[in-house]
Amino acid sequence: MKSVAYVTVDVFTSERFSGNQLAVIPDARGLTDAQMQAIAAEFRYSEVTFVLPPRDAANTAQVRIFTPTMEVPFAGHPNVGTAFVLGNQPDIFDQPAGNVLRFEEKAGIVEATLTRDADGRVAAASILAPQPLSRGTVIDEDTVARCASLDIRAIRRMTHAPVIASVGLPFAIAELDDLETLGKACPNTAAFAQAGRRYSAEEDQFALFLYTRLPENPWHLRARMFAPLDNIIEDPATGSASGALGALLTSLLPEKDIVIDITIEQGVEMGRRSLIDVQVRKAGGKVSGVRIAGRCAAVMSGMIHL
Known part of the structure; x- marks a missing residue:
């Protein structure tokens, strides 16, 4: 039986079981669009992110974001949470460890900056909105x-x-x-x-x-x-x-x-x-x-x- 790994994080909080829930599929290679949508519907979180290798090697990853009913071009807490997950798993897609990540998304390039604690673990992230107001x-x-x-x-x-x-x-x-x-x-x-x-x-x-x-x-x-x-x-x-x-x-x-x-x-x-x-x-x-x-x-x- 084929399977895919997932992790969940609570975003915009430092306490578990607060904030906004997010599921991240750190390696979504091989998943179809229909499977991504089905997984998002199964979690019933506001969004689930699916991480793929970047099209451009200058970027960190391609990130696709699905709500329970549709794919969206951009969202805030999915990017913050995905940056947190990838920052703590720097070996995905052989990307070098660093504090600035670049995500390819339908709305454009989203740049994320990581904040680490005293032990070097990612504790927070910030993102730049991909489009002007x-x-x-x-x-x-x-x-x-x-x-x-x-x-x-x-x-x-x-x-x-x-x-x-x-x-x-x-x-x-x-x-x-x-x-x-x-x-x-x-x-x-x-x-x-x-x-x-x-x-x-x-x-x-x-x-x-x-x-x-x-x-x-x-x-x-x-x-x-x-x-x-x-x-x-x-x-x-x-x-x-x-x-x-x-x-x-x-x-x-x-x-x-x-x-x-x-x-x-x-x-x-x-x-x-x-x-x-x-x-x-x-x-x-x-x-x-x-x-x-x-x-x-x-x-x-x-x-x-x-």
């Missing part, structure tokens, strides 16, 4: 309210209207009044289906990233992400959405040259608290770089029988 369609407030089962008056427009934004993967992003309102949000699948037909019928499935600023620190945010159309009722940590949000907020600042450090806390309502560090650089009035970082904890390893 893009802002898409403005989302009407009624759609956001219905998707999140909230009163329309809870949606704030002071900084920005609800809008689709991306640094490699698009999300509908909306700000809410306060933590209490954020805690009450509950996805309405029927409303999501309508929103998907209206706003992303020919693109990625409609996903909603809600956030609120903490009064004591406007750059410490609490967030929740719902994507029921992709079989992800709620995601405990969404690095790609956090990067898009950080880039969006920085782009709206009046300063033309600035570096902003943002902490995004997610997964609290699910009992899987995550901390996502986002650093955004703005130069000449344009966002010039988005770095997404976090710690990881190894959890499981085993074999998948095919």
